[in-house]
C-alpha cells in the first residue's frame with residue numbers, strides 16, 4: 208500500500224457548498240423525472256428499462272463495455288466513491304440514464320478526474336470491488352481514451368496561443384496545481400494562462416505531469432511507483448506550422464484534456480468504449 212493510500216482512513220470531509228447544491232438539484236430533477244417516467248411508463252410510452260447510457264466510469268470500474276452488466280451488478284450504489292473524491296468528479300446516475308440508476312459516472316467536460324488524491328481514493332472506498340482493487344496508481348487506470356475529435360478547432364493545430372481562463376470565469380471545475388497547493392485543488396477559473404501555442408491538454412495531463420516530476424527525480428510523494436511507464440499525449444510538429452496533439456498508449460482516459468480544452472465544444476474528447484491497450488492509438 209502506498210503512503211497516499213493510507214490517507215483513505217482519514218475522516219470523511221463535509222460536503223462542500225458546490226456538492227450540496229449539486230445534490231439538491233439532482234434530487235429535485237430526479238423526483239420530477241421519476242414522476243414523469245413513471246407516468247410515461249404506465250402509459251406505455253417508454254420501455255421499462257432501456258440500454259444503459261454509456262458513461263465514463265471512475266478509475267478501476269469493471270471496464271469492458273460488454274461486461275457492463277457485471278459492473279451494474281457489483282456496484283451497490285452506496286456513493287462512497289462520491290464522498291472521497293477531492294475534486295468532486297463523481298456523480299450518481301439518475302433516472303434519465305435508464306438502467307444503472309445510482310451508479311457512479313464522471314462528466315469529464317464539467318469535472319474530470321485529475322488524480323488529485325494520488326492514491327485512488329474512490330477505488331479504496333469502494334466496498335465491493337466494482338472499482339477494482341487491483342489497481343494502485345493512476346497510470347494503471349483505463350477509463351477511456353482521449354481522441355482529437357475536432358482537429359479543425361484545436362488551437363495548437365491552428366498555430367494559435369491561448370490567454371485567459373481556460374473555460375471562462377463562470378466555470379466551476381477544479382484542478383490541482385501543484386505549484387499552488389499540493390493538496391488543495393482550486394477552480395480552473397482562478398488559474399489563467401498565457402501561452403504562445405496552446406498546449407493545455409498536454410500541460411494539464413496528470414500522466415504527463417507525473418512523468419515530468421519523475422524525470423526531475425521528484426516523483427509524487429517521493430513514491431517511484433507513481434511514475435507512469437508511458438506517455439499519454441504529446442504535440443507532434445506539423446509541416447505548415449502549429450502542432451498536432453497525439454494521444455499515446457499511456458493515456459488513461461481521465462478526461463482532464465477534455466475539461467481544460469478552451470474551445471467549445473472541446474477539440475479533444477474521451478472515447479469511453481476504447482482503452483489504450485486495446486486500441487490503435489493515434
Ligand code: SF4
Pocket residue numbers: 265266291292293294295296297320321322323324325326327328329330
Ligand atoms: S482517483 Fe480521481 S475520481 Fe477517484 S477519488 Fe481520486 S481524483 Fe476522484
Ligand code: SF4
Pocket residue numbers: 352353408411412413414415439440454457458459460461462463464465477
Ligand atoms: S491525454 Fe487526456 S485523458 Fe489521456 S491521460 Fe492525459 S489528460 Fe487524461
